[in-house]
Amino acid sequence: VILKHSSQLKKSYDFIIVGAGPGGATTANRLTESAGVNVLLLEAGGANDGVLEIDVPQLCVTLTPNTPWDWNFTTVPQDGLLGRTPPFPRGIGLGGTSAVNCLVYTRGTKSDIDTWAALSGDESWGWDGVLPYFKKSEKFNLPVDGHNVSGQFRAEVHGFHGIIGVSVPGAGRATDDRVIAVTRELEEFPFQVDINSGEHLGIGWTQALIDRGVRSSSKAYLAPKYLNRKNLDVLLHARVSRVLPTDGALFLNSIEFQDGEGGELKHLTASKEVILSAGAVHTPVILLHSGIGDSEVLTPLGIPVLVHNPSVGQNLTDHVGCSITFEVNSTKTLDEVWRKDSLKDALITEWREKKTGLMVDTSENQVAFLRLPDDDPIFETHEDPASGPTTAHFEFLFQNGVFPTKDSGNYFNLPVGAVSPASRGFITINSSDPFAVPLIDPRLLSEDIDIYMVRQGIKTGQRFVAAKAWDGYFIRPLVNLTSDDEIDQYIRENAVSFFHPVATAAMSPVNASWGVVDPNLLVKGVSGLRVVDASVVPRLPAAHTSAAVYGVAEKAADIIKATYPELFSNRATVKA
Numbered sequence: 318v319i320l321k322h323s324s325q326l327k328k329s330y331d332f333i334i335v336g337a338g339p340g341g342a343t344t345a346n347r348l349t350e351s352a353g354v355n356v357l358l359l360e361a362g363g364a365n366d367g368v369l370e371i372d373v374p375q376l377c378v379t380l381t382p383n384t385p386w387d388w389n390f391t392t393v394p395q396d397g398l399l400g401r402t403p404p405f406p407r408g409i410g411l412g413g414t415s416a417v418n419c420l421v422y423t424r425g426t427k428s429d430i431d432t433w434a435a436l437s438g439d440e441s442w443g444w445d446g447v448l449p450y451f452k453k454s455e456k457f458n459l460p461v462d463g464h465n466v467s468g469q470f471r472a473e474v475h476g477f478h479g480i481i482g483v484s485v486p487g488a489g490r491a492t493d494d495r496v497i498a499v500t501r502e503l504e505e506f507p508f509q510v511d512i513n514s515g516e517h518l519g520i521g522w523t524q525a526l527i528d529r530g531v532r533s534s535s536k537a538y539l540a541p542k543y544l545n546r547k548n549l550d551v552l553l554h555a556r557v558s559r560v561l562p563t564d565g566a567l568f569l570n571s572i573e574f575q576d577g578e579g580g581e582l583k584h585l586t587a588s589k590e591v592i593l594s595a596g597a598v599h600t601p602v603i604l605l606h607s608g609i610g611d612s613e614v615l616t617p618l619g620i621p622v623l624v625h626n627p628s629v630g631q632n633l634t635d636h637v638g639c640s641i642t643f644e645v646n647s648t649k650t651l652d653e654v655w656r657k658d659s660l661k662d663a664l665i666t667e668w669r670e671k672k673t674g675l676m677v678d679t680s681e682n683q684v685a686f687l688r689l690p691d692d693d694p695i696f697e698t699h700e701d702p703a704s705g706p707t708t709a710h711f712e713f714l715f716q717n718g719v720f721p722t723k724d725s726g727n728y729f730n731l732p733v734g735a736v737s738p739a740s741r742g743f744i745t746i747n748s749s750d751p752f753a754v755p756l757i758d759p760r761l762l763s764e765d766i767d768i769y770m771v772r773q774g775i776k777t778g779q780r781f782v783a784a785k786a787w788d789g790y791f792i793r794p795l796v797n798l799t800s801d802d803e804i805d806q807y808i809r810e811n812a813v814s815f816f817h818p819v820a821t822a823a824m825s826p827v828n829a830s831w832g833v834v835d836p837n838l839l840v841k842g843v844s845g846l847r848v849v850d851a852s853v854v855p856r857l858p859a860a861h862t863s864a865a866v867y868g869v870a871e872k873a874a875d876i877i878k879a880t881y882p883e884l885f886s887n888r889a890t891v892k893a
């Protein structure tokens with residue numbers, strides 16, 4: 318149940334979970350499948366119920382930045398972006414960032430996930446070990462327009478009985494046929510039948526986190542039928558400041574939290590564990606304020622050091638990129654919808670009444686994952702940053718219409734993102750106030766191969782729009798980009814985070830001298846404390862990241878169940 322007030326809290330809980338995004342909501346749901354276990358889920362934000370912008374997939378573009386559903390962070394000045402401080406959105410409230418994201422469902426490649434096994438020293442974190450959990454979380458559903466989906470995905474790599482809705486587009490776009498026609502025309506853009514099969518190179522139909530036309534966020538794991546469980550309590554507007562040891566030992570099973578916005582600080586203790594699922598920004602922040610981190614950061618701030626671990630908050634990896642935009646010879650673009658309230662209102666009414674029409678999909682009906690050629694001269698001087706020879710260097714999203722729209726004209730937008738970046742940044746703190754805004758430094762484009770990937774991506778995009786399949790469609794690019802210098806300047810002026818930070822509390826082998834959690838996701842150097850969210854992902858897949866977090870959390874739940882057999886007599890088993 319969602320508690321109305323903290324006075325309704327039970328005297329004790331077995332597990333206290335912090336944060337209701339994909340990491341926390343999934344874990345809370347799976348642990349409470351067993352009636353013998355009491356779980357409390359704390360979330361800093363509210364319920365996010367009945368928010369049209371959240372529920373309507375196409376409105377995802379309006380959810381960040383600078384809205385009530387976003388923590389509204391920006392990065393520190395980014396040298397690679399000419400000193401700019403772009404937004405660094407993170408969702409707040411039930412669903413976390415999965416309530417404000419752009420819904421694209423991508424797992425990354427087999428070699429991306431196999432790298433997790435190599436880095437953690439635990440084979441079970443490889444593709445074969447994680448795939449059953451991707452499937453377990455997933456409820457693939459047919460698109461709402463009822464079109465024939467054969468050749469648009471591979472059923473054998475999907476789950477149909479999970480919790481998170483995944484679907485292919487449910488409304489056709491004017492550009493669909495042309496995008497797919499390019500795959501028949503130009504060899505460098507092959508068709509990829511399923512971008513989530515472990516292989517992702519080529520252009521494929523978008524798979525999106527949508528359940529019969531409605532956004533499917535991690536709130537699906539907190540649907541009423543789960544919230545009715547007597548052993549699951551959820552407390553909203555409860556912001557955790559620190560994790561604390563019980564009786565001065567290194568058993569960190571207590572939390573301090575602020576009860577309501579600006580409310581008093583309270584303490585609670587879990588009999589078994591505290592599980593941090595506050596996301597790749599807040600989890601390291603909570604660890605640092607709890608005294609787990611680099612003593613050189615903590616001591617000057619007067620924070621007593623419990624465990625000196627310089628890895629906390631480090632290794633921040635994120636995707637980066639920018640869009641190129643082309644004016645087009647068509648009025649059948651989303652620009653018209655964003656510009657004309659009457660058109661938008663009609664589509665929203667259709668969505669409300671029938672869950673059909675353009676509002677049922679996210680911004681793009683197709684995506685592409687593409688590589689630099691194997692003999693690209695960059696590899697004479699730089700190591701290939703991709704996880705393997707079939708993992709992409711850059712990604713395209715094919716958007717038939719720009720948001721926010723321009724006063725006139727119609728446009729095709731091609732966001733180009735470097736998806737195997739070499740740059741690494743960090744999250745840190747510069748105040749002993751646990752609620753102070755953290756310092757977020759993803760160091761975007763700090764490695765020159767990253768801007769190279771975006772530059773080559775833009776050039777590849779220019780070849781894509783020059784295909785015969787587009788004859789008569791494109792009028793002109795919005796910005797003329799020809800020389801490398803021009804392109805690089807454009808990138809540095811326009812690139813932003815593509816919103817996929819991971820690895821700030823990374824998983825590593827038990828005895829490694831780096832990393833924050835072990836392969837069971839237990840925080841090193843203490844007991845009673847685990848992390849289940851994007852921060853443990855040791856290497857960023859060449860993919861949008863929520864699928865990874867659902868997979869991690871489903872697996873984490875089974876790890877926890879196996880750790881306490883006395884509590885989880887009915888242990889859930891995963892069917893591959």
Ligand SMILES: Cc1cc2nc3c(=O)[nH]c(=O)nc-3n(C[C@H](O)[C@H](O)[C@H](O)COP(=O)(O)OP(=O)(O)OC[C@H]3O[C@@H](n4cnc5c(N)ncnc54)[C@H](O)[C@@H]3O)c2cc1C
Nearest residue numbers: 336338340361413414418419420421557596850851861863
């Ligand atoms: C604009 C945007 C677009 C994106 N697009 C996509 C996409 O298309 N596809 C995709 O797969 N991924 C996308 N992502 C990324 C994806 O949503 C995240 O990777 C995923 O949600 C991370 O899950 P998480 O559980 O680690 O953290 P989060 O989802 O961030 O959840 C953390 C939760 O913890 C809460 N919390 C934080 N601190 C505290 C505290 N101290 N006390 C209590 N609660 C706390 C937060 O409020 C939040 O609810 C996007 C992200 C953004 C910002």
